Every structure is written in structure tokens, then in C-alpha cells.
Amino acid sequence: MRTLLDDSLVGILLLASALYAIYSLGPRRLRGRLLAGMAAALRGLSAFPAFGALAQRLRAASADPKGACGGCAGCGPAQPAALPTDHQPPADAAVGRNVAIIAEDPRALDDP
Numbered sequence: 001m002r003t004l005l006d007d008s009l010v011g012i013l014l015l016a017s018a019l020y021a022i023y024s025l026g027p028r029r030l031r032g033r034l035l036a037g038m039a040a041a042l043r044g045l046s047a048f049p050a051f052g053a054l055a056q057r058l059r060a061a062s063a064d065p066k067g068a069c070g071g072c073a074g075c076g077p078a079q080p081a082a083l084p085t086d087h088q089p090p091a092d093a094a095v096g097r098n099v100a101i102i103a104e105d106p107r108a109l110d111d112p
Contacts, residue, residue, distance in 0.1 A: 035062035 023034055035058050042055035 032062045035059075 023031055039055045039058035039062060042051045042058065045051040
């Protein structure tokens with residue numbers, strides 16, 4: 001009896017982890033359909049009031065479009081921030097010196 005209980009518990013946990021992987025890695029439309037299906041299944045259990053409230057929350061979650069990260073629908077600002085027009089990259093003296101050395105003798109920077 002104990003082996004049967006252990007095996008069924010392991011099977012339930014494996015099924016739950018597979019469903020979670022499909023839910024989290026699957027496309028957004030699949031998530032919405034899964035949530036709507038779970039809400040419909042829980043609505044059928046109207047004898048328990050807690051399942052009715054959970055069904056309403058799942059139905060609301062399935063109708064709400066989420067962004068790719070699962071957060072808000074509008075990710076990031078609408079317009080990217082503009083760079084200042086007076087922006088100049090800093091001059092690096094070592095880069096100029098290395099270019100001059102390479103121009104004179106390309107093997108000068110090789111390790112001895």
C-alpha cells in the first residue's frame with residue numbers, strides 16, 4: 001500500500017511539473033486557453049464557493065493580455081530616449097598610439 005501511495009504521489013508531481021513547464025514555456029495563447037479551461041472546470045464545481053471565486057480570477061487572468069515577461073502590456077517607453085547632440089566619445093590616446101605603431105611595423109604588438 002505504501003509503494004502505491006509513493007508511486008502515485010511521484011506521478012502526480014511529475015504531471016504537475018510537466019504542466020507547469022508547458023504553461024511557462026508555451027505561447028501566450030496556450031496560457032490563455034489553459035486558464036480559461038481551468039476556470040470552466042472550476043465553475044462546474046459550484047458546490048464549493050471557494051472554487052467559484054477561483055474560477056472568476058482564472059477567467060479574468062485568461063482575458064488579460066500580458067507582455068512577454070508576464071507583466072504589463074506596454075513594456076518600456078513609447079519613444080526611445082534621444083542621445084544628446086553634443087555627445088562626443090572620449091579620445092583614447094592609447095588607441096591612437098597603437099594604430100601608429102601598427103602602421104610602422106604590424107608585428108610590433110605581437111607577444112615576444
